[in-house]
Amino acid sequence: xxxxxxxxxxxxxxxxxxxxxxxxxxxxxxxxxxxxxxxxxxxxxxxxxxxxxxxxxxxxxxxxxxxxxxxxxxxxxxxxx
Numbered sequence: 467x468x469x470x471x472x473x474x475x476x477x478x479x480x481x482x483x484x485x486x487x488x489x490x491x492x493x494x495x496x497x498x499x500x501x502x503x504x505x506x507x508x509x510x511x512x513x514x515x516x517x518x519x520x521x522x523x524x525x526x527x528x529x530x531x532x533x534x535x536x537x538x539x540x541x542x543x544x545x546x547x
Contacts, residue, residue, distance in 0.1 A: 467524040475534035479505045482530025487523045498522065 467473075469489060477484075484501040486509065501507060501524075509522050 478533045480531040483527040
């Protein structure tokens with residue numbers, strides 16, 4: 467995932483590791499956190515009410531598998547709770 471990319475799905479990590487970063491005003495990468503087994507991205511979760519532009523960059527640290535849930539499914543689950 468790149469900064470500015472349209473977010474349309476929520477990830478859930480099944481295997482591997484994903485590094486999540488932001489960029490400062492000078493373009494330097496700032497590590498936020500790593501995602502591993504059964505983790506999802508807190509920044510993406512905060513934007514899950516509608517598709518929006520990414521403010522983060524995510525890079526796999528190793529071979530990784532994850533499920534991607536569409537925003538519509540997330541909305542359904544939120545209404546059911």
